[in-house]
Amino acid sequence: MRRAQTKIWTIAALMLGLLLSGCGQADGTQGSVPPAPEGGTSAVNPGGAGGSKPTEPPKTPDRTEGTGEQLAAVRMDRVTAVRLADAKSGWLGGDGWIAHTDDGGQTWSPQYSGKGTVRQLFALNGREAWAVIEEGTGDSVKSRKLLATKDGGKTWTAAGTVPNGGFLHFISQETAFSANAKTTDGGKTWTTLAIPEHTKGDAYFHDAGNGWAVTQQGDTITVKRTADGGKSWQDVLSKPIVAAVTDAVIRSAGANDAWVELVGESGMTQTSYALFHTKDGGKEWQTVIANSTAGGGPAPGFPMGHTGGPKNGGSKPGALYVVSPDVAFMGGQCPACDKPNTIGWTTDGGRTWVTGETALPGYGPQLLAIADAKSGWWINTDNSEPAVMYTTADGGQSWHKVHTFEKPKPAL
Known part of the structure; x- marks a missing residue:
């Protein structure tokens, strides 16, 4: 008799355990925590406190x-x-x-x-x-x-x-x-290097010592050079102007090399601009391009009524790419033309400028x-x-x- 009672109690205990185990899985407060993703932590809070929210997965690098x-x-x-x-x-x-x-x-x-x-x-x-x-x-x-x-x-x-x-x-x-x-x-x-007051456009540093900047004061545009990382600046080119310079673009292919594009005024979809080049730190300068336009006036650094060259194609400047102290390419654009894009280049440091025949x-x-x-x-x-x-x-x-x-x- 006693053996039969013991067997009945054993079976009842097993059934109760299974019921409790099933309830625990259903409400999410018991059971095992899913394995953590590789390289991170589990997406479920392992603290197990009732009502806690899942943690955010870790941000990947x-x-x-x-x-x-x-x-x-x-x-x-x-x-x-x-x-x-x-x-x-x-x-x-x-x-x-x-x-x-x-x-x-x-x-x-x-x-x-x-x-x-x-x-x-x-x-x-x-x-x-x-x-x-x-x-x-x-x-x-x-x-x-x-x-x-x-x-x-x-x-x-x-x-x-x-x-x-x-x-x-x-x-x-x-x-x-x-x-x-x-x-x-x-x-x-990043650290900031000192540049002159009244700088137009962005200054350009070829390296830790050598840099270039364009300034405009009154009716004079000036190219300045530093050889000590901006601590001091020297004037290396000055030009009188009859209209404002609206931007300056500088590129360099060597410590003593600088190509300086001066962008003038605009009108009637035309923009005047000039490109100057030095190979010797600013002692001598070559006029590479001087594009005066009817809408924008004379190219920066040239007098009123200027119509000479050297000329690049188009009625406004396009992209400038400097390869070396001798080689540079520059696009021209004509917004009023069916094929607006042209390109020109020099292979002798700007002494001669070739305007290509391609228009795209x-x-x-x-x-x-x-x-x-x-x-x-x-x-x-x-x-x-x-x-x-x-x-x-x-x-x-x-x-x-x-x-x-x-x-x-x-x-x-």
């Missing part, structure tokens, strides 16, 4: 190459930046994407997908490159994020920020300049990337039509279409 699905979905439509490593390989950027080519632009492989617009690209070689990603436009730019790659773009990672919209150029893995800002830790932190469509900004005196890329964009890439192998004498990008989506 800012590794920005994008997933396979994201890259496959990239629309290469609005092209905003270009940089080559050599005549065959380089990068393009646009609204939220970076792509790479190894065949001179015939095919492009997306490498990055994310928020923001790629405003600049710079490469030291085929493996080391940087991208400036802007969020916002114009005066409402919220941030300028700096991305970097050390493996040819297989991975793009956050490197820091950029403090301004100046021309970004690295001179080593760690040292770079953007206008009068300098970094020595790859973009994590596209009413948006031009993009230039030139490898050497013979080889280069030229991309012409448009707000409603696809951007088109052309290449030259004969120094600009002829340009061949190699890629047509996707048609831009209408602006919202």
Whole structure:
């Protein structure tokens, strides 16, 4: 009898245990915690307190190459930046994407997908490159994020920020300049270099010591040079002007080299401008281009009524790309023309300027990337039509279409 009672109580205890176990699984307050994702913590709070909310999954490191699905979905439509490593390989950027080519632009492989617009690209070689990603436009730019790659773009990672919209150029893995800002830790932190008062446009520092700036005071425009990192500035070129200089663009291909573009006034879709060049630190200057227009008046630094040259094509300046102290290319644009885009170049430091015969469509900004005196890329964009890439192998004498990008989506 006693054995039968013991057996009945044992069976009852087992059944009660199973019922309690089932209830615990149902309300989520008991049971095992799911395993943590690899490299992170559990998505469920292991504290087990009643009513606690699941914790946020840990943020992954800012590794920005994008997933396979994201890259496959990239629309290469609005092209905003270009940089080559050599005549065959380089990068393009646009609204939220970076792509790479190894065949001179015939095919492009997306490498990055994310928020923001790629405003600049710079490469030291085929493996080391940087991208400036802007969020916002114009005066409402919220941030300028700096991305970097050390493996040819297989991975793009956050490197820091950029403090301004100046021309970004690295001179080593760690040292770079953007206008009068300098970094020595790859973009994590920046210091400001002193520039003269009344500076027009952005100053340009070729390296830690040598820099250039343009100032305007009254009816005089002056190019200044520093050889001590901005501590002191010397006047190296002064020109009287009869109209305001609205912008200045400076590029350099050596410690003593400077190409200075002065942009004048505009009218009737025309803008006057001039380009000057020095190879010897500013002792001697060559007038490379002097484009006076009926709508914009005389080219900066030239008298009223000036109609001489040297002339570049178009009625307003396009992109400027300096290759060396001898070689530079510059686009011209004519908004009133059916084929607005032209290009010119010099291979002798600006003593002679050649205006090419090619004229191409596209009413948006031009993009230039030139490898050497013979080889280069030229991309012409448009707000409603696809951007088109052309290449030259004969120094600009002829340009061949190699890629047509996707048609831009209408602006919202």
